[in-house]
Amino acid sequence: xxxxxxxxxxxxxxxxxxxxxxxxxxxxxxxxxxxxxxxxxxxxxxxxxxxxxxxxxxxxxxxxxxxxxxxxxxxxxxxxxxxxxxxxxxxxxxxxxxxxxxxxxxxxxxxxxxxxxxxxxxxxxxxxxxxxxxxxxxxxxxxxxxxxxxxxxxxxxxxxxxxxxxxxxxxxxxxxxxxxxxxxxxxxxxxxxxxxxxxxxxxxxxxxxxxxxxxxxxxxxxxxxx
Amino acid sequence: xxxxxxxxxxxxxxxxxxxxxxxxxxxxxxxxxxxxxxxxxxxxxxxxxxxxxxxxxxxxxxxxxxxxxxxxxxxxxxxxxxx
Numbered sequence: 185x186x187x188x189x190x191x192x193x194x195x196x197x198x199x200x201x202x203x204x205x206x207x208x209x210x211x212x213x214x215x216x217x218x219x220x221x222x223x224x225x226x227x228x229x230x231x232x233x234x235x236x237x238x239x240x241x242x243x244x245x246x247x248x249x250x251x252x253x254x255x256x257x258x259x260x261x262x263x264x265x266x267x268x269x270x271x272x273x274x275x276x277x278x279x280x281x282x283x284x285x286x287x288x289x290x291x292x293x294x295x296x297x298x299x300x301x302x303x304x305x306x307x308x309x310x311x312x313x314x315x316x317x318x319x320x321x322x323x324x325x326x327x328x329x330x331x332x333x334x335x336x337x338x339x340x341x342x343x344x345x346x347x348x349x350x351x352x353x354x355x356x357x358x359x360x361x362x363x364x365x366x367x368x369x370x371x372x373x374x375x376x377x378x379x380x381x382x383x384x385x386x387x388x389x390x391x392x393x394x395x396x397x398x399x400x401x402x403x404x405x406x407x408x409x410x
Numbered sequence: 411x412x413x414x415x416x417x418x419x420x421x422x423x424x425x426x427x428x429x430x431x432x433x434x435x436x437x438x439x440x441x442x443x444x445x446x447x448x449x450x451x452x453x454x455x456x457x458x459x460x461x462x463x464x465x466x467x468x469x470x471x472x473x474x475x476x477x478x479x480x481x482x483x484x485x486x487x488x489x490x491x492x493x
Contacts, residue, residue, distance in 0.1 A: 188483060188486070188487065191483050192480075196479055196480075198479065203479065210472065213447075213468070214465070214468070216451065216455070224455060224456045224457060224458070224460050225459070225460045226455050226460055226464065226465070269469075269472070272469060272472065272473050272476075273473055273476075273477075274473060274476040274477045274479075274480055274484075275472065275473065275476045276476065
């Protein structure tokens with residue numbers, strides 16, 4: 185039980201070839217593109233959803249920030265679809281790997297911060313000191329603000345990894361507990377099964393919320409810096 | 411005579427030569443995947459009243475392939491007295 189609790193998080197390799205590439209590319213199959221005005225139901229639903237999300241998320245930015253729309257929309261679609269696909273039985277979720285989340289978080293955060301430093305240097309440096317601090321506190325506060333700035337990409341990556349991994353682990357554990365309890369006492373097994381159902385509903389919500397939060401935070405860092 | 415027939419029209423004895431005559435270049439394999447994708451897409455998704463079945467069949471195949479991939483670890487979790 186101890187060993188195979190974490191084996192579902194190892195990167196899939198078949199005959200030494202990285203199968204994980206195919207699994208990461210798979211969600212792109214589920215978003216077909218179409219150049220027509222009136223499409224089939226599947227594509228229409230996706231386009232409606234995408235328009236809703238992009239309007240809600242990009243309305244706070246000025247025209248310079250809105251050049252990032254494509255990037256942020258692809259980001260939320262990717263994280264949302266990979267998280268939701270990971271809820272299917274036996275599937276592998278790429279977002280449980282810290283390496284991949286760091287690879288998403290660090291470039292995006294760095295891009296937003298460096299854009300801010302290049303285009304609005306004074307305003308970006310001014311972020312390190314909140315308004316109205318008493319003079320003796322200034323050095324300490326600058327240090328604290330610097331630390332909090334550099335923690336942002338780490339927090340983005342670790343938040344996503346930890347949430348998704350913890351959810352998957354909980355489902356494994358409670359499912360295993362339900363199975364083991366069935367032969368011992370059926371009522372307890374039924375209670376555990378109800379917990380499992382509630383947990384699965386939570387995981388669906390978490391899958392989408394995490395995608396939203398990641399993208400929202402990147403967009404916030406962008407807003408600060410454009 | 412056996413070069414351009416479709417698979418269902420090839421006689422059993424001609425099968426090896428038919429397979430060898432297929433296009434195994436990278437662009438040929440890519441073309442095969444593209445044709446297979448559009449065949450599925452146009453039959454089940456790109457229709458006027460597409461239903462959930464078009465998407466669910468893809469997801470079911472995905473689950474099945476993942477099961478096959480992790481069978482080696484999963485066979486230790488069967489309910490047996492001796493493993």
